[in-house]
Amino acid sequence: MANGRVDLDGNPIKPITICMIGAGGFIGSHLCEKLMSETPHKVLAVDVYDDKIKHLLEPSSLPWADRIQFHRINIKNDSRLEGLIRMADLTINLAAICTPADYNTRPLDTIYSNFIDALPVVKYCSENGKRLIHFSTCEVYGKTIGCFLPKDSPLRQDPAYYVLKEDASPCIFGSVEKQRWSYACAKQLIERLIYAEGAENGLEFTIVRPFNWIGPRMDFIPGIDGPSEGVPRVLACFSNNLLRREPLKLVDGGQSQRTFVYIKDAIEAVLLMIENPARANGQIFNVGNPNNEVTVRQLAEMMTEVYAKVAGESPLDTPTVDVSSKEFYGEGYDDSDKRIPDMTIINRQLGWNPKTSLWDLLESTLTYQHRTYAEAIKKATSKVVAS
Numbered sequence: 001m002a003n004g005r006v007d008l009d010g011n012p013i014k015p016i017t018i019c020m021i022g023a024g025g026f027i028g029s030h031l032c033e034k035l036m037s038e039t040p041h042k043v044l045a046v047d048v049y050d051d052k053i054k055h056l057l058e059p060s061s062l063p064w065a066d067r068i069q070f071h072r073i074n075i076k077n078d079s080r081l082e083g084l085i086r087m088a089d090l091t092i093n094l095a096a097i098c099t100p101a102d103y104n105t106r107p108l109d110t111i112y113s114n115f116i117d118a119l120p121v122v123k124y125c126s127e128n129g130k131r132l133i134h135f136s137t138c139e140v141y142g143k144t145i146g147c148f149l150p151k152d153s154p155l156r157q158d159p160a161y162y163v164l165k166e167d168a169s170p171c172i173f174g175s176v177e178k179q180r181w182s183y184a185c186a187k188q189l190i191e192r193l194i195y196a197e198g199a200e201n202g203l204e205f206t207i208v209r210p211f212n213w214i215g216p217r218m219d220f221i222p223g224i225d226g227p228s229e230g231v232p233r234v235l236a237c238f239s240n241n242l243l244r245r246e247p248l249k250l251v252d253g254g255q256s257q258r259t260f261v262y263i264k265d266a267i268e269a270v271l272l273m274i275e276n277p278a279r280a281n282g283q284i285f286n287v288g289n290p291n292n293e294v295t296v297r298q299l300a301e302m303m304t305e306v307y308a309k310v311a312g313e314s315p316l317d318t319p320t321v322d323v324s325s326k327e328f329y330g331e332g333y334d335d336s337d338k339r340i341p342d343m344t345i346i347n348r349q350l351g352w353n354p355k356t357s358l359w360d361l362l363e364s365t366l367t368y369q370h371r372t373y374a375e376a377i378k379k380a381t382s383k384v385v386a387s
């Protein structure tokens with residue numbers, strides 16, 4: 001498997017050891033899967049949970065069993081972290097609180113998780129001369145310049161006012177009492193710290209700004225594999241509504257726009273970063289799919305249609321309902337209006353392009369959601385009715 005693998009410049013790829021922090025999450029689980037099935041690299045998988053990577057850890061007869069180790073570590077307070085970073089050639093930090101429902105309701109935890117807890121990781125990498133791939137977010141861009149123009153301004157149609165470029169776009173957040181921006185602001189500061197470590201101390205780093213990566217294993221279904229009152233990201237919220245045959249809730253009318261990229265396409269980009277350090281070091285990369293733009297309302301409509309097809313059920317008569325952001329997320333919520341990634345840098349450095357259409361990625365993801373959760377939801381709801 002390892003034989004004959006070459007990087008983008010034709011050089012043989014040597015097997016490396018990767019310390020992956022947050023390996024048990026959505027992105028981490030897909031990255032571990034890719035690394036185990038298609039590369040010779042070793043992974044020291046760090047997380048507080050392992051449910052999403054259990055299938056890669058057991059049984060011990062799996063062909064990659066000697067290439068993946070799970071370390072149940074909370075990076076807030078565990079002295080084993082530095083040792084693991086030292087043992088590895090590369091550290092990938094995915095650990096974070098990254099669900100918008102938390103940003104305005106648990107702003108302190110959000111800031112600690114996204115800034116303070118990431119500090120030792122950066123420090124250990126810098127002090128030990130280790131390469132770091134750090135996961136930031138498209139949210140560092142905040143709002144577009146265009147959203148401040150009058151509604152009927154023709155400039156709103158000009159990409160210069162809304163396409164988000166790593167090396168040119170400003171970061172535009174709401175006021176401090178709009179605590180939604182606690183996450184974006186913490187991510188921006190850790191990006192600046194990493195960048196400064198690179199400039200002043202020679203840290204070899206890559207910063208990734210994911211633009212709404214979605215697919216199987218994202219977040220949780222409330223009351224099934226997560227808290228009943230929990231609010232996950234939109235894919236899981238809408239999946240939950242579809243599985244329970246409830247109307248999908250459109251926050252403030254579902255007018256915000258997003259571009260969604262299939263997790264499997266995005267993971268290809270991360271693998272290119274891992275295996276092409278000369279092209280990825282010192283770079284900040286947008287990773288998204290500019291062709292998959294929809295309003296949240298259109299996303300809800302498409303998910304309703306796709307789910308009816310994969311589940312063989314008719315759609316509801318009233319498939320959506322409007323809710324205010326205050327009712328849904330509480331005080332201090334605010335939103336990014338539109339997020340289209342500029343792809344120039346990732347294209348130039350790594351030749352990467354996303355492939356999967358929104359319809360196709362929803363079809364495979366909702367097939368997974370239906371297969372994984374439909375029975376469990378039926379059981380849970382029949383228990384409630386019986387009691």
Ligand SMILES: NC(=O)c1ccc[n+]([C@@H]2O[C@H](COP(=O)([O-])OP(=O)(O)OC[C@H]3O[C@@H](n4cnc5c(N)ncnc54)[C@H](O)[C@@H]3O)[C@@H](O)[C@H]2O)c1
Nearest residue numbers: 022024025026027074075094095096098135137210212213
């Ligand atoms: N999924 C996306 O579209 C997206 C978009 C923008 C940014 N990101 C960033 O990518 C990263 C991964 O996102 P994800 O979608 O996989 O989220 P996720 O919540 O599924 O994964 C994060 C993982 O980090 C772990 N973690 C958190 N704090 C920890 C700690 N103190 N110690 C050990 N483990 C800890 C969690 O248990 C979880 O498994 C995050 O940094 C997030 O901000 C993701």
Ligand SMILES: O=c1ccn([C@@H]2O[C@H](COP(=O)(O)OP(=O)(O)O[C@H]3OC[C@](O)(CO)[C@H]3O)[C@@H](O)[C@H]2O)c(=O)[nH]1
Nearest residue numbers: 098100137139212232233234237249250251256296335
């Ligand atoms: O039931 C729902 C849930 C959400 N919405 C609206 O959908 C939009 C997208 O929401 P979501 O996927 O939860 O999150 P964001 O895109 O706003 O933010 C994420 O982007 C990247 C990341 O950094 C990590 O994933 C995170 O911050 C939004 O407009 C919600 O209001 C809805 O209408 N109904």
